[in-house]
Amino acid sequence: MKAPVRVAVTGAAGQIGYSLLFRIASGEMLGKDQPVILQLLDLPQAQNAVKGVMMELEDCAFPLLAGMVATDDPEVAFKDVQVALLVGARPRSKGMERKDLLAANAEIFTVQGRALNKVADRNVKVLVVGNPANTNAYIAMKSAPDLNPNNFTAMLRLDHNRALSQIAAKTGKAVADIEKLAVWGNHSPTMYADYRYATINGESVKTMINDHEWNRDVFLPTVGKRGAAIIEARGLSSAASAANAAIDHIRDWVLGTNGKWVTMGIPSDGSYGIPQEVMFGYPVTCENGQYKIVEGLEIDEFSRERINFTLAELEEERAGVAHLLG
Numbered sequence: 001m002k003a004p005v006r007v008a009v010t011g012a013a014g015q016i017g018y019s020l021l022f023r024i025a026s027g028e029m030l031g032k033d034q035p036v037i038l039q040l041l042d043l044p045q046a047q048n049a050v051k052g053v054m055m056e057l058e059d060c061a062f063p064l065l066a067g068m069v070a071t072d073d074p075e076v077a078f079k080d081v082q083v084a085l086l087v088g089a090r091p092r093s094k095g096m097e098r099k100d101l102l103a104a105n106a107e108i109f110t111v112q113g114r115a116l117n118k119v120a121d122r123n124v125k126v127l128v129v130g131n132p133a134n135t136n137a138y139i140a141m142k143s144a145p146d147l148n149p150n151n152f153t154a155m156l157r158l159d160h161n162r163a164l165s166q167i168a169a170k171t172g173k174a175v176a177d178i179e180k181l182a183v184w185g186n187h188s189p190t191m192y193a194d195y196r197y198a199t200i201n202g203e204s205v206k207t208m209i210n211d212h213e214w215n216r217d218v219f220l221p222t223v224g225k226r227g228a229a230i231i232e233a234r235g236l237s238s239a240a241s242a243a244n245a246a247i248d249h250i251r252d253w254v255l256g257t258n259g260k261w262v263t264m265g266i267p268s269d270g271s272y273g274i275p276q277e278v279m280f281g282y283p284v285t286c287e288n289g290q291y292k293i294v295e296g297l298e299i300d301e302f303s304r305e306r307i308n309f310t311l312a313e314l315e316e317e318r319a320g321v322a323h324l325l326g
């Protein structure tokens, strides 16, 4: 039996938490042979609800669940964790843009970045889900100077999965057969889902669709505004699909993608002209617990415009929190 991996989940009493924890404990994230210890963080007033979730986790009798901790103290929750899913934040409600959450949530990620810096495993893999995810991940990274900045990531995988399913519907092909999709930039309506290099069973998706207007006027707005459409329809923000994307993101990062492209929000290394450290969605492949940007893609004029647009939004968000980072 492998030694258990300590996994922190913040916002454990929330709706994403409820869709996420059972799947982590059942081995869907780190593998069916990998025991886990769940370290659950939520606010003091949510501790009772967390206890209820833990009772349900116990009642599943998951063979891989080797222990659980519930706390309202980030330094307890993050102690020695190898994976940290930062979900807890205030979600957006009807009529709000994600950047309206910036001020409300920036403080949370400063405190949590510092706590990770102090007590987490030195190789901790951090995924920020709480919105605005890219900028929150940037804040956490900047608040943790002793950890490798490359270990801080933001969730763009939901946008990636949404784009896959729209392409599958448009082409009438199976989602599983689509490869080489890229999503650039911010987890927001400005993200640029780019299928120019995508293939289905080796055939070009761009050639198959051959409809620039559909790309610009239907596909990109549908993917970009999907979060708002779900809030409008459900009265609550996406939860099960967000939890699913978080599982996909960490599983692929830890266990590898076998050469397949996935999208992760990562600190830029300057690739594709994105300033260093901007937490930007890139196409990556993962191997041996490391991600690597897919390099050498040609950026045409339309793509450059879209990438610049989403970058400008991220730069604006970054400027909006600069005063908090000293």
Ligand code: NAD
Pocket (backbone or CB within 6 Å): 010, 011, 012, 013, 014, 015, 016, 017, 041, 042, 043, 046, 087, 088, 089, 090, 091, 092, 108, 128, 129, 130, 131, 132, 133, 155, 156, 158, 159, 187, 237, 238, 239, 242
């Ligand atoms: P929710 O309101 O159901 O749950 C949030 C939980 O976080 C609550 O239990 C709350 O008490 C807790 N919390 C708040 N502040 C906290 C703190 N400082 N420390 C620990 N816990 C704290 O919300 P949800 O639907 O689970 O969504 C969580 C976040 O995920 C929101 O910011 C939402 O916008 C975001 N989200 C992101 C994506 C993405 O693709 N990146 C997708 C969906 C949702």
Ligand code: LMR
Pocket (backbone or CB within 6 Å): 091, 092, 098, 131, 158, 226, 227, 228, 230, 237, 238
């Ligand atoms: C989503 O994309 O579903 C989430 O980011 C929730 C939101 O506020 O849109």
